[in-house]
Amino acid sequence: MTTVDSLRYPIGPMPRTTDPLTPAARAALLNVFEQTPGTIRGLVSSLTDEQLDTPYRPGGWTIRQLVHHIPDSHLNAYIRMKLAVTEDRPTVKTYEEQLWAELPESRTAPVAMSLLLLDGLHQRWVAFLRGLSADQFRRTFTHAEWGEVTIDDALAMYAWHCRHHTAHIRNGLGK
Numbered sequence: 001m002t003t004v005d006s007l008r009y010p011i012g013p014m015p016r017t018t019d020p021l022t023p024a025a026r027a028a029l030l031n032v033f034e035q036t037p038g039t040i041r042g043l044v045s046s047l048t049d050e051q052l053d054t055p056y057r058p059g060g061w062t063i064r065q066l067v068h069h070i071p072d073s074h075l076n077a078y079i080r081m082k083l084a085v086t087e088d089r090p091t092v093k094t095y096e097e098q099l100w101a102e103l104p105e106s107r108t109a110p111v112a113m114s115l116l117l118l119d120g121l122h123q124r125w126v127a128f129l130r131g132l133s134a135d136q137f138r139r140t141f142t143h144a145e146w147g148e149v150t151i152d153d154a155l156a157m158y159a160w161h162c163r164h165h166t167a168h169i170r171n172g173l174g175k
Contacts, residue, residue, distance in 0.1 A: 009164070021137065040115065064109075076095060078124070
């Protein structure tokens with residue numbers, strides 16, 4: 001992996017799985033979901049605006065943009081999973097995350113609002129996922145770029161997403 005790739009993907013590429021997860025594997029991934037809001041809050045709550053507006057890597061988003069991006073992305077994922085449970089193989093909408101990150105509130109708003117959103121969203125998301133049966137974790141949605149995605153697969157992808165951006169923030173802070 002090149003230096004640029006290691007800065008972009010500090011924990012490696014996003015995993016994909018077609019195999020059902022075990023209950024233990026699901027529990028470990030849900031633990032990541034539970035811990036992420038507090039971890040991110042701990043990393044950024046005492047930062048100055050100057051620190052928040054520092055890119056995590058050359059040419060990358062600022063730490064502020066990352067903090068706002070995470071709940072944007074996770075809201076989309078939460079909705080996609082709920083659609084998969086309540087509809088028959090729905091086709092989900094994608095969004096232009098790079099453009100969302102350039103919107104004024106993503107570039108300049110206080111991170112406290114996104115930290116609050118992330119806290120509530122992850123509490124709700126974990127409660128939703130813990131209530132699913134093994135069969136429901138095999139339900140799918142269709143994504144334009146990823147193809148057919150099971151809820152198990154999405155769970156693994158978004159636990160990776162939590163760790164991925166947490167690593168970006170740590171890298172940006174030199175931790």
